[in-house]
Amino acid sequence: MSTWQRVCDVTALEGNVIKEFDVEGKKLAVVRAGGEVFAFPLRCPHMDEPLSTGMCDGETLTCSFHLWQWNLKSGKSTGDAEVDLLKYPVKEESGGVFVDLATELRYD
Numbered sequence: 001m002s003t004w005q006r007v008c009d010v011t012a013l014e015g016n017v018i019k020e021f022d023v024e025g026k027k028l029a030v031v032r033a034g035g036e037v038f039a040f041p042l043r044c045p046h047m048d049e050p051l052s053t054g055m056c057d058g059e060t061l062t063c064s065f066h067l068w069q070w071n072l073k074s075g076k077s078t079g080d081a082e083v084d085l086l087k088y089p090v091k092e093e094s095g096g097v098f099v100d101l102a103t104e105l106r107y108d
């Protein structure tokens with residue numbers, strides 16, 4: 001069963017951007033890159049630093065602390081990252097961005 005929770009207005013994620021949100025007590029790093037939106041747990045799986053301070057280049061997300069990298073679409077490691085990045089399902093609807101917090105985190 002899915003449970004979609006509103007994160008923000010679509011207009012809060014314009015351009016290529018990474019922002020931190022708290023949705024139902026879960027802290028998320030939400031990324032807009034290349035017109036798509038992706039949502040990850042806020043904390044980097046390396047040393048728990050916030051991914052919201054990271055950088056995006058094309059489809060690559062880079063943690064700003066020790067430069068681990070992942071593919072945004074797949075969550076797979078593309079650099080030195082020793083683990084892949086789990087994602088939440090995301091949809092844009094009625095001017096809002098929604099995440100499904102009830103669905104198990106997954107890789108694509």
Ligand code: FES
Pocket residue numbers: 044045046047048049063064065066067068
């Ligand atoms: S805390 Fe993110 S790469 Fe180290």
